[in-house]
Amino acid sequence: MSSKQNQAISLSCRVLAKLLDYPSDETRALLPELLQALQQERALSPARLAEMQALVARLARPGQDGAFAVQALYVESFDRGRATSLHMFEHVHGDSRERGPALVDLAKTYEQAGMFFDASELPDYLPVVLEFASTQPPAVAREFLGEMAHILNAIHTALIKRENPYAAAIGAVLELAGEKPQAVQITPDEPMDEAWAEPPAFDGCSSKGQSRPGAPQPIHIVKKNPSQEGARI
Numbered sequence: 001m002s003s004k005q006n007q008a009i010s011l012s013c014r015v016l017a018k019l020l021d022y023p024s025d026e027t028r029a030l031l032p033e034l035l036q037a038l039q040q041e042r043a044l045s046p047a048r049l050a051e052m053q054a055l056v057a058r059l060a061r062p063g064q065d066g067a068f069a070v071q072a073l074y075v076e077s078f079d080r081g082r083a084t085s086l087h088m089f090e091h092v093h094g095d096s097r098e099r100g101p102a103l104v105d106l107a108k109t110y111e112q113a114g115m116f117f118d119a120s121e122l123p124d125y126l127p128v129v130l131e132f133a134s135t136q137p138p139a140v141a142r143e144f145l146g147e148m149a150h151i152l153n154a155i156h157t158a159l160i161k162r163e164n165p166y167a168a169a170i171g172a173v174l175e176l177a178g179e180k181p182q183a184v185q186i187t188p189d190e191p192m193d194e195a196w197a198e199p200p201a202f203d204g205c206s207s208k209g210q211s212r213p214g215a216p217q218p219i220h221i222v223k224k225n226p227s228q229e230g231a232r233i
Helices: 010-019 025-029 031-041 046-059 063-078 088-093 099-112 126-133 138-146 149-161 167-176 201-205
Strands: none
Touching: 010 031, 010 046, 010 126, 010 138, 010 167, 025 031, 025 063, 031 046, 046 063, 046 167, 088 099, 088 149, 126 138, 126 167, 138 149, 138 167, 149 167
């Protein structure tokens, strides 16, 4: 096993878990210490550390107006569409019924490693994933994160396309996994107005009747069954 695989990444995982969570006042007060921890562990390349320093400087904007701007940036970055969601299984399963069992299996993975999941977030939330990785031996943590590299690359690609500073943090997670960020084809998010739009009543009667207002209404004639002569509704 290479020395690179055995290099400690625990502190870096925990720092990235904090930086990729909502930037509360408490977290923002810890930014200098978080950056110092990254620099001390040196699990990231100098180029990536420089990017993280720029991100931390962006998140440390002073004053109440700065706090609002940073929190708005976070919401815009991760809560405005599936392409950059920090819930890993949302990229794989969406809202399908397969996501539930996948979440249960992931929680069991945590339990089998001696960690019992008890948090307000779902177990596939990236900061939670990183917290778990921080408790594992370096080689195990890298392999665990590497299994999500295709998802992380998709998020990284979407953030790079938007010139979003949080791309540095996702790139750092990929680097801890022993992966190099790769651009991938991403599916554009459905516009928010369409995603939240109520479906038309009866779906516009388009399955059997008219498909739009003013269109001719087809008439369907069926033969009456004699056994139904006395039927009542």
